[in-house]
Amino acid sequence: MLGFARVRDRCYVYEPGFVDDEASAEILGWLATLRPLWEMRYSTHRPPPSGKEQRKLLRPVYWLGNWQFACLGYYEPPRRARDVAVTAEPFPAVLARLVAIVERRVRTEFPPSTVPRRWHLNTCLVNFYGDRLEGGREVDAARVGEHRDFEPGPVASISLGERARFQFVRRGARDAPPVRTQWLEDRSLQVFGGPLWKDDLLHRVQRVDDKRGLDLPPAIEGFRTRRVNFTFRYVPDEHVVPFAKLPAAARDDVRDYVATLAQHSRFFASALASEAAVRTAAPR
């Protein structure tokens, strides 16, 4: 693994080949054990907010560290930090090793003003990019619209599989030329932070190549994955809540998801049992 040799900007890093053969094989082996979730955008326990339509998210996801269930509204205005990030499984050893390298380098190479005091990458969104299989047809779902990541401090992202065209764009200027386009290649690392990349600009995944006929693990019903992206972020630890400690309405919103995860995850089986014990102890 190389150092941050290609730094052009103290708040932005792109490093091809960051993940070596051994780590890549280890990550793919671990991915095969996962059962990603295909969440609904809004709670299924009440009508969606006015003017919004209930829908499935564009792609299946998995979260590590904490799970920011879409229906709990982490990304919704007004921005909320409490009761929206639910304790999830820890990083597997291979990702923990890579994250430790990234954290050390960010701490030494990014301007200190852009790295919050307690910053550490305790959250990972695993995004599966590919095609939905619908009635014998493949429907490309490999993109993400303009957004910003609200978590404080730099975010780091590792990509596996087909390369993705990643762009930074000005707010409200969706059709203007992007401020930066970066192809994120197999095994690459991208890190960005600071006011420009993180706050002023939005980012998007415009498209993902489909040149290698990849079908990455795990097998997901109705989906073929050709790229997996791991985005590591910092959620202040005090904002991460065990499932059993969420308010009752939020527990109702995510219980089915936790139960689905619990079928294949000891961590979530234990979280589910703890929450059932809370309900038994304090029936509503």
Ligand SMILES: O=C(O)CCC(=O)C(=O)O
């Ligand atoms: O897939 C990527 O490279 C970026 C994903 C992303 O923008 C996000 O998770 O917020």
